[in-house]
Amino acid sequence: MTTTAVAPPPVRTGNAPAVTVRGLVKTYGGTTVLDGLDLDVHRGECFALLGPNGAGKTTTIEVLEGVRRRDAGTVSVLGEDPATAGRTWRARLGVVSQGEGAGQALSVRETLDHFARYTSTPRPVDELLAAVGLTGQADARVAGLSGGQRRRLAVALGVQNRPELVFLDEPTTGMDPVARRQFWQLVRDLRADGTTVLLTTHYLDEAAELADRVGVVAGGRLVEVAPPAELGAGLRREATVRWREPGGWREVRTEQPAGVLRDLLAAHPCGEVPDLTVTRPGLEDVYLALVGATPGGDPR
Amino acid sequence: MTSTLTPARPAPPSTARIALARVGLELRLFARERQQVVFSFAYPLVMMVVFASVLGGDERPGGIPFAQYFLAGIAATGIMLTSFQAVGTAIAAEREAGLLGRLQLLGTPPAAYFAGKAGQVLVTTAVQLALLLPLARYAYDVPMPADLGHWLTFGWVAALGALAGTVLGIAVSALPGSASSVTTTISGFAIVLQFFSGVFFGFTELPGWMQQVAALFPLKWLTQGMRSAFLPEQAGAFEVAGGWEHGRTALVLVAWVIIGVMVCTRTFRWRRAAG
Numbered sequence: 001m002t003t004t005a006v007a008p009p010p011v012r013t014g015n016a017p018a019v020t021v022r023g024l025v026k027t028y029g030g031t032t033v034l035d036g037l038d039l040d041v042h043r044g045e046c047f048a049l050l051g052p053n054g055a056g057k058t059t060t061i062e063v064l065e066g067v068r069r070r071d072a073g074t075v076s077v078l079g080e081d082p083a084t085a086g087r088t089w090r091a092r093l094g095v096v097s098q099g100e101g102a103g104q105a106l107s108v109r110e111t112l113d114h115f116a117r118y119t120s121t122p123r124p125v126d127e128l129l130a131a132v133g134l135t136g137q138a139d140a141r142v143a144g145l146s147g148g149q150r151r152r153l154a155v156a157l158g159v160q161n162r163p164e165l166v167f168l169d170e171p172t173t174g175m176d177p178v179a180r181r182q183f184w185q186l187v188r189d190l191r192a193d194g195t196t197v198l199l200t201t202h203y204l205d206e207a208a209e210l211a212d213r214v215g216v217v218a219g220g221r222l223v224e225v226a227p228p229a230e231l232g233a234g235l236r237r238e239a240t241v242r243w244r245e246p247g248g249w250r251e252v253r254t255e256q257p258a259g260v261l262r263d264l265l266a267a268h269p270c271g272e273v274p275d276l277t278v279t280r281p282g283l284e285d286v287y288l289a290l291v292g293a294t295p296g297g298d299p300r
Numbered sequence: 301m302t303s304t305l306t307p308a309r310p311a312p313p314s315t316a317r318i319a320l321a322r323v324g325l326e327l328r329l330f331a332r333e334r335q336q337v338v339f340s341f342a343y344p345l346v347m348m349v350v351f352a353s354v355l356g357g358d359e360r361p362g363g364i365p366f367a368q369y370f371l372a373g374i375a376a377t378g379i380m381l382t383s384f385q386a387v388g389t390a391i392a393a394e395r396e397a398g399l400l401g402r403l404q405l406l407g408t409p410p411a412a413y414f415a416g417k418a419g420q421v422l423v424t425t426a427v428q429l430a431l432l433l434p435l436a437r438y439a440y441d442v443p444m445p446a447d448l449g450h451w452l453t454f455g456w457v458a459a460l461g462a463l464a465g466t467v468l469g470i471a472v473s474a475l476p477g478s479a480s481s482v483t484t485t486i487s488g489f490a491i492v493l494q495f496f497s498g499v500f501f502g503f504t505e506l507p508g509w510m511q512q513v514a515a516l517f518p519l520k521w522l523t524q525g526m527r528s529a530f531l532p533e534q535a536g537a538f539e540v541a542g543g544w545e546h547g548r549t550a551l552v553l554v555a556w557v558i559i560g561v562m563v564c565t566r567t568f569r570w571r572r573a574a575g
Binding site for chain 1: 309310311312313317318321325328329332333398399401402404405406407408409570571
């Protein structure tokens, strides 16, 4: 380590949550985008906001970043109200956003060199380049980067100041599978440093892979919060037993499929139960049920 | 600020340091935008050649050769081009591309961003004038400012004009609409203002209402100030006020800068308004 001159800031271990939101309301014109959203993100955790497009994920993040005014509710981010907080507060935040730098005509390295001058705690540029896998493109112009490479540059810019809390708004959209996995590793490294991460995604596997807790946003509210494996526990307990009878398909939803099976087998003392299956909903089924869409149906 | 509860994170870099970084960035980006470089630098030269070639035999009030009178006007126009037009269109485009949104997230002081623009404008304006003046001197025999005093007049008028143009460009970039519609508005406004401000015609030949409208904007004063640097002293008698009005010129340009900065820091938006 040769970075003693700009050591990362100490990790805060206080009990105060990194993010607290109560009753957040936001309307655009006559449309209510956020309708009383509550949210807590603990220090050091990775929290994923999961939901379909238009559910209010990005608006929530923008309110937390202090770039969007809210219509009602209380918001605290790192102990301050984003609507009034100043530069010293911003210096503790990292944001991975859509705008990719300072200008198309700059190289990747020039872009990082430039923005390094906006912070008092910059990560070394070479370290950043390696972390996001852009070492080979360091001298390429931003204009010539692929969509995925631009996202990686955005990620590098988002964590350049060694933030305490990072907002990642759909960070892997447009990345190929290799880049996605590299990015996931980057998020894990950030967390290992004690950084709090709040990410939005509409990829279930990403939420399951990275998040300690997942919050499902639908209709401008948080409809469920749980670790990925426990998401929709109530929905998941229910199994579906399905088989065929001479009259057609039969289907029974039950929390005790064994009992149903026992009865079924008793009814077929010698021979198969035609096309018998027992299924439990996967993460995707649970998610679709939570956001009020049915598999294969129109998400709106 | 240090407290035992809040682990110390060094204070963010000063506005001046970020402004310096911005000036370097703006110049680098400008130099790499070939179209912009060619347009900014070639436009006044081409106009000088075209007008001096066509109207070279004419005389302006007071027996001033056309090319001499026109150099003052085209120098002022060039300054408006590299300040007002370049800044207004660049900011609208940067806002649309989300580059300003990024700056906001970094907590960039608006003043640092403005200073970056102003620094770029001063440098590009100096380069532009350094190309235009020798052309007028050697191709069209236009005399340069007569002495150090006239050169100083040229200097402060150019600098204040560039700053006023920058401020006006920042202000106008806030107009609603897409970046391309803002660009069109700015170009149209600039063209009309050139005619109103006596760039192409003698200012005294314009109708009174046109003169009064022009007097509200910096370009008229910039053009008049340039004439005071390039034209002989006695030509001042042919101005509307019967003199060069240096005091009033400085006052109007400084007022544009100060009031403009105050207005811009309040109305400046990093992002386009949400629909």
